[in-house]
Amino acid sequence: MHVLTKVKQPFNFFTESVIDLDAVNFWLQKINPLWSSNKALGKIVQKDIAADDMVSVMIQINRNFKFGQAGQHHPVFVAVNGIRYERTYSLTRLNAQHVLLTVKKVNAGIVSTWFSEQAEVGQLVEFGLPYGEMTVPKTASPLVLLAAGSGITPMLSLIKEMSKTQQLKEQPVKLMYWVKNKSDAAFLARFENIASHYANFSFHVFYTQALPADARVNASHAALVTDLANSIVYACGPSGFTAAAEEHFAAAQNVQTEAFSMSALVNDDIGFVNVTLLQTNKVVSIPKGVPILAALEQQNIKPKHGCRMGICNKCACNKAEGATKNLVNGAQNTERGNLLKLCVSSAQTDLVIDL
Template sequence: MQAVKNRNSSINSIVESVFDKDAANFWLQKFNPLWSFNQALGKIINKDQTAVDTVSLTIQTNKKFKLGEAGQHHPVIVTVNGRCFERTYSLTQLDVDHVLLTVKRVDQGIVSNWLIEKAQLGDVIEFGQPYGDMLLPQPSSPLLLLAAGSGITPMYSLIKAALKSNVSTPIQLMYWMKHEADAAFKAELEMLAEKHANLKVQLFHTQSEHPDSRLNESYLNQVSNLENTTVYACGPSGFVSTAEQVFKSAQSFKSEAFSLSHLASDDVGFINVTLTKSHKTVAIPKGQSILVGLEQQNIQPTHGCRMGICNKCACNKAQGSTKNLVNGATNTEPGHLLKICVNSAQSDLTIDL
């Protein structure tokens, strides 16, 4: 049996060495846009407006697509004006061949604006491998889901998966948005809460006529048994940082920030960053992410989500001090794994890039 496996592996290696995958994909997609030798592809077959500045795309996937677990994210790769852009989104499974991609408009967001305004039925997009550890807890425990804005998308996926698997432990969703019209999945979430006694859904509008307060310690009064509860938070970094402080006594806390809020900072001036593999030293602004600073110097490090989740931009920090732009934590230790998309340089820095 091992001999057969070795022979098949050798044959595959020979085929791949002489077979141009890009050429194969080009000709395969002349017959069917979803056919591919090695790409996970999806075709948009339906497009719905689910909230203000939010659309949900129903996507038919090909056989190369492997859906992650509920709560995980997928790199989504689209071509806009001849250039490929990668962004990260949470998907919801509809059936074995279809997923739901929900997109909220981001100011000056190239990909979100294209998906909302320009994407048409029949357009094909590419997916990367899923990642993220904000999964249904095992073993089951009470689950508190905190969402702000488009942070609802992984929470929606988690709720659907939990109810589908007949999880009977309490699930509480607290969802903040500016106005009622901004609430994605509102009708379905309320319907699910009526149908399932273990699901509680609370929606908060921070800019309505009678606004609800933003997340703060007063909301602790609406949560019971926190010390035995798993808490997940997803939203802007300021929201996530506040959630971590408010719910610090939870049994477990995990979070994902999809955008960086500006932390109060007096950081000014420039920092020298030495790139050991590139043999370069460049000066970047002190208060912004290292990734953005390097890009402004026409250096293009490998990156993916730009949220500190996928680890594609992570590299070793040989020397220097950095600040996490999500929670404000500083690190001065050498030999530290550094996510350059969510950290700024606080001193002259040496990193292995």
């Protein structure tokens, strides 16, 4: 009886035979910056202006990169002034070796400012595993895409994938896109090109600070959808936008939203509450009305976190006691034993959390 053995490739044998992967990666990257035994790395190969304060960077990825589904998000890690930061962005797959990352610069945004002003061709970024539920629907129901600002990036990915697979020939897709001014609109030439090839695809851009100004998302926009009750609605943008989309498009067959930043809510929360951390039996005092994650970080407590948007669930922990408010939609949570997303929740009463 012959025994078959698997012959290891030299690269795999080398990486599996040593314990210090950081040392392995150091020497591999001396040969090629994208080589790594275990890290998903990308190299910026092109940088373009997509719109006002918005850049698109084409990134060459290595063999460890895991492509997500169209519409999903990737954790992106960059080093700015020697400090490692994690942010979450939606990527568009260009081909087997390249992805497109589009970033809108935000005030006081360390990572978005780095991409806009400092990132250069040849620099490296690192990626985490993709996540997110707003992917290409498996049914042929009409699809309505609502985007505000940089919320357009996952919509581009979805539309591109549906055109690639010819799903746009069979499934109606309507895109509504809100920006402040015409100079803020991104990817319009791409959408116009897709619309010229697919009769099922249509798009409309609303300019909320133009003269005359278009209205923000409201019931009149829902009325533009001829078969809303049988439609699937995806919305991506600031939390105020997604909350309004949920309200006005509630009659749809299914509504999914993703908020990438928290809009200012009316906040009359004042004072402080005590938070008991069960894993360390430590009690800290934090202010009401601010994200619990940020408040704990001010106390030099560093919970695990990721997107800071309430999507990835890396910061989620069990709430044993107390009341909280969701800062994205204002929902109250007073029940025990619920999962608490620290990045988008504020304390309303004293809390006991499994952290």
